[in-house]
Structure formats: C-alpha cells, structure tokens
Amino acid sequence: MLLLAFDTSTPAVTAALHDGEDVVAESTEVDARRHGELLLPAVDRVLAEAGTRLDRVTDLVVGVGPGPYTGLRVGLVTALSFGDALGLPVHGLCSLDGIAHATGREGPFTVATDARRKEVYWARYDNATTRVGEPCVDRPDDIADQVAGLPAAGAGALLYPETFPEVIEGAPEHPSAAALARLAAVRLAAGGELLPPRPLYLRRPDAKVPAGYKAVLPR
The missing domain is CATH 3.30.420.200 (Nucleotidyltransferase; domain 5)
Incomplete structure (x- = not known):
C-alpha cells in the first residue's frame, strides 16, 4: 500500500503519504485563500520527501468535510482527477x-x-x-x-470558549492529512469501508443566483 491523503476543508492545506506501516512524509500550510495554489505543491513535496512518484500510489484518501464550498471542492476535485487519470480508488473520510x-x-x-x-x-x-x-x-x-x-x-x-471551556491540550486546530492517512490505513487493513468522495457541505453555499434579473431574449 502507498496511500496519498490530503484535505482542504479548513484553512489548512495538508497532504501526507502512508506506506502501509506509517506516514513517511507530510506537509501542511495554513492559508484560507490559497487552497488551489498550495495543494499540488504540497503533493509534490511529500512525494519528493518519500522518494517516490504519483504513479506508484495505490490509494487516494481525501477529507470530505464538513467545510466551506470553495476550499473543500479543491481537494475533492483533485482527488477525483488523480483517481480518474491513474485508475486509483478514491476514499473519503470525514475531516x-x-x-x-x-x-x-x-x-x-x-x-x-x-x-x-x-x-x-x-x-x-x-x-x-x-x-x-x-x-x-x-x-x-x-x-x-x-x-x-x-x-x-x-x-x-x-x-467559542463559552461553549467549549475545556480545550484538549495539544489537540490540532485543523485536520492533518497524516492523521487521515493513519485512520484510513487502519480501516482499510481491517476490511472496512470508507466514505464515497462526496462533499459534506451541511448547508447551502454563500454564493447565490441573483433574483429578479432581467432576461434577455434572442430577436
């Protein structure tokens, strides 16, 4: 197994590579406005750090959210594109x-x-x-x-400390692809099924079609 995982459901753009035993490379950058710019370089970094190539990956894992529409779709579209191009299974995990x-x-x-x-x-x-x-x-x-x-x-x-007064010491603020990769590897090794690579939006997107615009008809 050589499992590539990534997640873009939060401001963190994170990627990791798991060899079936443990994570061998990982990369995380936090920037809420540059998911599309940061994800592919992150994938390149973890592959280079592990001394391997994308065509040697056997499984893809992507965080499916919940998360905002714009960032979340970057990871999902990238995972589905890789899966289609390389003929690889694409697994989803709740971020x-x-x-x-x-x-x-x-x-x-x-x-x-x-x-x-x-x-x-x-x-x-x-x-x-x-x-x-x-x-x-x-x-x-x-x-x-x-x-x-x-x-x-x-x-x-x-x-929101009023609602969550006790924060776990040392706990991450955002998902890490390393944690997703470890969790996915355990579940796959046990024969478990992961989620389909479809987004968990949980609410409608911020962008809406304008109402009351004037229709233009051909003459």
Missing part, C-alpha cells in the same frame, strides 16, 4: 474524524471547526476513532447543553 484521531483520546470529547457565520461544524466522539452520530453545523449557543462537560478539540472550540 472532523481526522482531528479526533490525532487527539489519541480514549474517552468522550467533541470536535468543532469554524463554519463561519458564527457557527461551528461539530461532532461528538466516544474515543479517538469512534464518532457518535453525524456531523452537524450549529451556533455554539444552541449546542451548549449537548457538549456540556466534554473536552473539545479544533479551531471552533478555541473560537
């Missing part, structure tokens, strides 16, 4: 699961990332590898009772 896996926690906790609009994408976990239910998007005040007493990880937890 929140990557943050959860990186914590290494054995007890219950919450992961929350910044969804903008004063909202968070969030999910509850029994441990670092087991999510409870599906990811959601909500205002922090509206979920205070549901996450009360639980430690939390992710940039959303840092943004």
Whole structure:
C-alpha cells in the first residue's frame, strides 16, 4: 500500500503519504485563500520527501468535510482527477474524524471547526476513532447543553470558549492529512469501508443566483 491523503476543508492545506506501516512524509500550510495554489505543491513535496512518484500510489484518501464550498471542492476535485487519470480508488473520510484521531483520546470529547457565520461544524466522539452520530453545523449557543462537560478539540472550540471551556491540550486546530492517512490505513487493513468522495457541505453555499434579473431574449 502507498496511500496519498490530503484535505482542504479548513484553512489548512495538508497532504501526507502512508506506506502501509506509517506516514513517511507530510506537509501542511495554513492559508484560507490559497487552497488551489498550495495543494499540488504540497503533493509534490511529500512525494519528493518519500522518494517516490504519483504513479506508484495505490490509494487516494481525501477529507470530505464538513467545510466551506470553495476550499473543500479543491481537494475533492483533485482527488477525483488523480483517481480518474491513474485508475486509483478514491476514499473519503470525514475531516472532523481526522482531528479526533490525532487527539489519541480514549474517552468522550467533541470536535468543532469554524463554519463561519458564527457557527461551528461539530461532532461528538466516544474515543479517538469512534464518532457518535453525524456531523452537524450549529451556533455554539444552541449546542451548549449537548457538549456540556466534554473536552473539545479544533479551531471552533478555541473560537467559542463559552461553549467549549475545556480545550484538549495539544489537540490540532485543523485536520492533518497524516492523521487521515493513519485512520484510513487502519480501516482499510481491517476490511472496512470508507466514505464515497462526496462533499459534506451541511448547508447551502454563500454564493447565490441573483433574483429578479432581467432576461434577455434572442430577436
């Protein structure tokens, strides 16, 4: 197995390579406005660091969010393009699961990332590898009772300390491709199925078709 993973669901543009035993190369840059510019160079870096080529990759893993439309689609379109060109399987993973896996926690906790609009994408976990239910998007005040007493990880937890007063020490703010790769490798080795490479938007995009515009008809 030579598994290439990447994620663009948050301001972090992250890529990693896993050889079936562990991560052999990884790259992460945080820039919310340059996903399209940063992802392919990140892939090139991890391949070069590992001393291999893209045509030797056997599996692709991509974070499917939840996340904003513009950034998230960069990773998904790139993964699907690689998969089509190279004839490789493309697996999806919830990006929140990557943050959860990186914590290494054995007890219950919450992961929350910044969804903008004063909202968070969030999910509850029994441990670092087991999510409870599906990811959601909500205002922090509206979920205070549901996450009360639980430690939390992710940039959303840092943004709203009133709702998430206990942040897990050392937990990542954003998903890392290294954590996604490790989680995917474990699940694939166990014969488990991952998600299809389709985006978890959870809400409609910010951009909308203008209403009330004047139609122009051909003469």
